[in-house]
Amino acid sequence: EVQLVESGGGLVQPGGSLRLSCAASGFTFSNYDMHWVRQATGKGLEWVSLIGSAGDTYYANSVKGRFTISRENAKNSLYLQMNNLRAGDTAVYYCARVRYFGSGSYYFDYWGQGTLVTVSS
Amino acid sequence: NFMLTQPHSVSESPGKTVTISCTGSSGSIASNYVQWYQQRPGSAPTTVIFEDNQRPSGVPDRFSGSIDRSSNSASLTISGLKTEDEADYYCQSFDSTNVVFGGGTKLTVL
Numbered sequence: 001e002v003q004l005v006e007s008g009g010g011l012v013q014p015g016g017s018l019r020l021s022c023a024a025s026g027f028t029f030s031n032y033d034m035h036w037v038r039q040a041t042g043k044g045l046e047w048v049s050l051i052g053s054a055g056d057t058y059y060a061n062s063v064k065g066r067f068t069i070s071r072e073n074a075k076n077s078l079y080l081q082m083n084n085l086r087a088g089d090t091a092v093y094y095c096a097r098v099r100y101f102g103s104g105s106y107y108f109d110y111w112g113q114g115t116l117v118t119v120s121s
Numbered sequence: 122n123f124m125l126t127q128p129h130s131v132s133e134s135p136g137k138t139v140t141i142s143c144t145g146s147s148g149s150i151a152s153n154y155v156q157w158y159q160q161r162p163g164s165a166p167t168t169v170i171f172e173d174n175q176r177p178s179g180v181p182d183r184f185s186g187s188i189d190r191s192s193n194s195a196s197l198t199i200s201g202l203k204t205e206d207e208a209d210y211y212c213q214s215f216d217s218t219n220v221v222f223g224g225g226t227k228l229t230v231l
Contacts, residue, residue: 037220045211080135107172108166109168
């Protein structure tokens with residue numbers, strides 16, 4: 001059974017840092033691209049970042065230069081290092097696995113339960 | 122930047138059919154595939170449609186997706202509405218390597 005379990009969320013002051021983790025199990029983690037998607041309370045889904053199975057990384061403009069996505073295949077783990085946090089980064093952060101279908105397109109087939117990050121003084 | 126626009130909310134009665142639209146801001150929505158996700162309160166999203174009109178295993182055929190090039194929009198249609206379909210629905214596509222979500226539509230089944 002595929003499982004994604006996020007951890008590391010919490011309360012942090014503006015300008016502070018936090019590192020989120022996502023522990024994966026039930027599949028060969030190294031073979032899959034992985035994403036972070038966030039959702040502010042009562043708001044919609046917002047894509048944050050992607051790391052490919054080869055280690056290539058991509059970021060939403062809203063977090064570029066402040067967030068760093070990484071993975072440790074030996075530990076079946078995905079990470080999101082968040083620096084210089086702002087109030088607008090307050091959200092539930094989900095890690096998600098993708099499933100490809102034809103010509104490079106994909107959908108999110110498994111999601112974690114999310115971890116809440118609150119940026120407030 | 123490419124954006125997807127959805128109605129904020131829709132409502133319909135059990136047993137009826139409802140359609141949720143997702144309109145692309147520029148270019149052709151048909152240039153990239155559209156996916157649809159269902160999110161019930163307190164839960165992570167789940168996929169109901171991928172590749173414009175394909176259902177993952179386990180999703181009932183009451184859920185269907187389509188693309189209308191003339192209006193540059195995608196649609197999710199749910200027929201035979203059940204109270205359990207009450208949820209938020211999000212469309213999703215791509216802008217180069219970035220993932221784009223619509224703002225979400227709250228479906229009320231009353």
